Amino acid sequence: MSGYYGFDNSGDEAVLQSILLALDEQGKSRGIRFVPVVLSNHPARTSQTYNVEAIHRMKPAALIQAIRNSDGLISGGGSLLQDATGAKTIPYYLAIIKLAQFLGKPTFIYSQGIGPVHRGMFFGWIKSVFNRCQLISVRDEESKQLLLQMKVKRDIMVVPDPVMGMPLATQSTGQAATDRSEASIIGVSVRYWNQDRSELDSLAEAITLILQQTKAQIRFLPFHLPSDEEASHYIRKQLDDQYSGRITTATGVSHPQQMLAEVGRCHVLIGMRLHALIYAASQQVPMLGISYDPKIDQFLNRLDMKAVANTTTISAQLIASETARLLQQRLQWQLDKQPLIERLKSEAQTPAQQIALFFNKGRDFS
Incomplete structure (x- = not known):
């Protein structure tokens, strides 16, 4: 292999x-x-x-x-x-x-x-x-x-990408996707891309608006270590200290099915990494994709979706408003996308x- x-x-x-x-x-x-x-x-x-x-x-x-x-x-x-x-x-x-x-x-x-x-x-x-x-x-x-x-x-x-068919592991590897806390959890998967870090600066602004406008918690999910942890930390440093109690980072997550469980506990996911979006789809977690590569757009197309932004054009206000909308309409999103998701899983x-x-x-x- x-x-x-x-x-x-x-x-x-x-x-x-x-x-x-x-x-x-x-x-x-x-x-x-x-x-x-x-x-x-x-x-x-x-x-x-x-x-x-x-x-x-x-x-x-x-x-x-x-x-x-x-x-x-x-x-x-x-x-x-x-x-x-x-x-x-x-x-x-x-x-x-x-x-x-x-x-x-x-x-x-x-x-x-x-x-x-x-x-x-x-x-x-x-x-x-x-x-x-x-x-x-x-x-x-x-x-x-x-x-x-x-x-x-x-x-x-x-x-489909093979990861669409990956099941959750047993409780020993990760909790079930349905085990969500009472507070809404916004998963965030970011990576470095622009040399000037402008994409991360815009995302920091969007996350600040989300924290201001909702009571949700932010959960950074680094997919590629250590670079994604560093990108997540870059954003966290720009967020006001008053929100520190509502912001966490998933650390020490080495097994794919552990990360799948982490994504499954989210209510909405904001993702730059392709497989963060695929994980979210497989667990029926509403998502917002930020495109840096055609593969992001190609996957979203299979769910009849489009990226909310790309790394050259990011509207912090749009990301914040779309996140709030998905939090409110999460069940409807799941109902609408379930047939497409199940088809991808079966294939x-x-x-x-x-x-x-x-x-x-x-x-x-x-």
Whole structure:
């Protein structure tokens, strides 16, 4: 299993957890036992957290041996094939898939978000590798269209992000989503984006208005450690001390299902992180998305929603007023969105179903 694993990013860890659970469930339904081997930046922690074998993603000898000994490779999910964060990301993930194909292993693209891809040279590389995959599944229609633009000829399935299918854990890992306090809790998931921190300054202004206009509590939910904790602290320093008793930060939340439970206790969530919004949807928590990347807009589109702001244009007054509206209309929002959410949840395990079918049929989908 190849992905952005072992980097203390709750969203990507949730992707891993969701795929592991889906493979286990779908494998059992077809009499197949999957034994995952995860390529991780921190193999010891990954192995301990998920009770799987893990090897270092940047140690070639161990990586080659693991793929050689495997029955196949899963790449994803997440936004692995994009060059917004640098030119090395796409070559790395394609090289892993290409290696598996060179060794004669079936390869499966698991609910990936493709793009943005600004460098034209990558188009041919992606096309060449993807046309040899046994399964291609992407998490939005925009990703499919980009692959078609690259001349990928294999069938491309559009499925939800795998995290939509992640269940709450038992009480030992996190409380139930219905266990909400009497005071309204506004979850806030932020990250650094603009160099001048203008997006965080505007959010601090919005949160101040929320605290002034409601009796709600603010709960910061850092998804990528330690940077999101630092971004949350940046905002907290701008808030008046008189509100300190109504503001908390979720600390030490390392397991995805713990964070899922944290989100589930919120009455409304304001989120920049994609998986904060996905967590909220899965727990039917009304949300306001702040877009810094097309993947935010693409997910919200699947819920017939639009971002309340983007990182270049943020109206503090609009965020505050929309938060107050969702607090008042939370039950109606849940009623309106429930059919869409349930559909996404039911479709989230489709790639795992297809992979189990592949091995159940003797390495053939027919």
